[in-house]
Amino acid sequence: xxxxxxxxxxxxxxxxxxxxxxxxxxxxxxxxxxxxxxxxxxxxxxxxxxxxxxxxxxxxxxxxxxxxxxxxxxxxxxxxxxxxxxxxxxxxxxxxxxxxxxxxxxxxxxxxxxxxxxxxxxxxxxxxxxxxxxxxxxxxxx
Amino acid sequence: xxxxxxxxxxxxxxxxxxxxxxxxxxxxxxxxxxxxxxxxxxxxxxxxxxxxxxxxxxxxxxxxxxxxxxxxxxxxxxxxxxxxxxxxxxxxxxxxxxxxxxxxxxxxxxxxxxxxxxxxxxxxxxxxxxxxxxxxxxxxxx
Numbered sequence: 001x002x003x004x005x006x007x008x009x010x011x012x013x014x015x016x017x018x019x020x021x022x023x024x025x026x027x028x029x030x031x032x033x034x035x036x037x038x039x040x041x042x043x044x045x046x047x048x049x050x051x052x053x054x055x056x057x058x059x060x061x062x063x064x065x066x067x068x069x070x071x072x073x074x075x076x077x078x079x080x081x082x083x084x085x086x087x088x089x090x091x092x093x094x095x096x097x098x099x100x101x102x103x104x105x106x107x108x109x110x111x112x113x114x115x116x117x118x119x120x121x122x123x124x125x126x127x128x129x130x131x132x133x134x135x136x137x138x139x140x141x142x
Numbered sequence: 143x144x145x146x147x148x149x150x151x152x153x154x155x156x157x158x159x160x161x162x163x164x165x166x167x168x169x170x171x172x173x174x175x176x177x178x179x180x181x182x183x184x185x186x187x188x189x190x191x192x193x194x195x196x197x198x199x200x201x202x203x204x205x206x207x208x209x210x211x212x213x214x215x216x217x218x219x220x221x222x223x224x225x226x227x228x229x230x231x232x233x234x235x236x237x238x239x240x241x242x243x244x245x246x247x248x249x250x251x252x253x254x255x256x257x258x259x260x261x262x263x264x265x266x267x268x269x270x271x272x273x274x275x276x277x278x279x280x281x282x283x284x
Contacts, residue, residue, distance in 0.1 A: 027278035035275070045187055047198055054196025056189055059252045071277060103273035106265050110201045112273045123248050131245035131254045133177070135213060136169035 021098045021116045025074040035108040038064065043079060044111055046070075048089075048122065050129075051100040051114040057122035058130040060089070062111065074099045076115060095119035163240045163258045167216040177250040180206065185221060186253055188212075190231075190264065192271075193242040193256040199264035200272040202231070204253065216241045218257060237261035 038044050043061040050057055060078035062070065066086050069077040076089040076097040090096030097115040104111045121128035180186050185203040192199055202220035204212065208228050211219040218231040218239040232238030239257040246253045263270035 029278060029280045031280035032275075032277050035280075045201060047189055047201065049196075049198055054191075056191055056198065056254050058247065059187060059189065102277040104275055104277070105200065105272040106267050106269070106274070107272075110272075112198055125248050127248070130247040130249075130252075132248070133174075133246050135174050135244040135246070136171060138171045138173035138177075 021096075021118055023074040023098060024100060026071045026099060026102055028068060028071045032104070033064070033068070036064075036067065036104060036111070037108045039109070041081075043081070044109060046076075046078065047110065047112045048076060048097060049112060049114050050117050052116075055129050056131060057097075057115070057117060057128070067111065070099060070113065071102065076113060089122075090119065093119065093124065095121060097122070163238075163260055165216040165240060166242060168213045168241060168244055170210060170213045174246070175206070175210070178206075178209065178246060178253070179250045181251070183223075185223070186251060188218075188220065189252065189254045190218060190239060191254060191256050192259050194258075197271050198273060199239075199257070199259060199270070209253065212241060212255065213244065218255060231264075232260060235261065235266065237263060239264070 036044055042063050044067070045059055046062045047059050048057045049055065061081060062077070063079040066077040066079050069086070076099060078087055078089060080087050096118040098118065099113050099115055101114045102111065117128070120126050123130040123132065125132070178186055184205050186209070187201055188204045189201050190199045191197065203223060204219070205221040208219035208221050211228070218241060220229055220231060222229050238260040240260065241255050241257055243256045244253065259270070262268050265272040265274065267274070
């Protein structure tokens with residue numbers, strides 16, 4: 001199954017050594033995609049939530065191509081604003097995200113995906129969620 | 143207690159007729175606020191999640207003033223990009239949001255608040271969450 005992952009997202013820096021989560025692509029329906037309103041830069045915020053726990057893991061940005069790939073491959077693809085390139089979440093770190101369900105909001109300008117999080121977590125710091133710093137606890141967290 | 147709500151957010155179009163949720167302001171710590179990286183327009187995306195259920199209710203935008211008011215008043219304040227003004231969520235609709243906890247992400251460029259949602263829900267359509275349309279179900283939802 002890891003071969004299939006590679007074909008979706010390119011060579012993985014961290015070899016896969018466990019049981020790979022199921023890959024469950026979502027239907028790509030043009031009626032859905034027509035509802036999405038990308039901003040002037042061609043992007044839409046994408047909230048990533050953990051399936052089951054409901055933890056909000058991170059927020060990234062998707063362009064039309066990364067949104068389509070996310071649905072088609074069942075893996076989360078973002079657009080990197082700093083590097084100006086598509087990236088498949090977790091391909092380098094091993095902390096992959098497997099899409100289970102997805103929604104778009106009433107204005108069509110934000111998307112939400114429920115994922116199964118693999119590896120250490122969503123955050124490059126090693127934390128499970130990128131939202132590990134709580135307002136009012138700056139002293140504990142410094 | 144509804145008088146106190148009015149003093150926070152202005153006159154309410156829909157009179158309050160039930161038991162008002164507790165107002166629980168969060169500490170305003172300058173060490174937290176210094177970590178927030180607003181974008182070129184002076185804004186940061188704010189994800190609103192329901193306390194308890196974990197449902198992601200909506201995403202709005204906050205500037206420095208609305209973020210500070212959100213912490214200080216325990217009510218959710220956004221910056222309306224279309225109207226170019228501060229707005230206190232639910233003051234017109236009655237669908238108020240009472241802040242319970244808040245976090246900021248590893249890059250400091252997204253904030254997350256857990257709230258108690260009052261009224262019908264977060265969405266102006268009357269839905270509990272703004273993310274009521276699911277990818278792959280366009281036909282059911284039309």
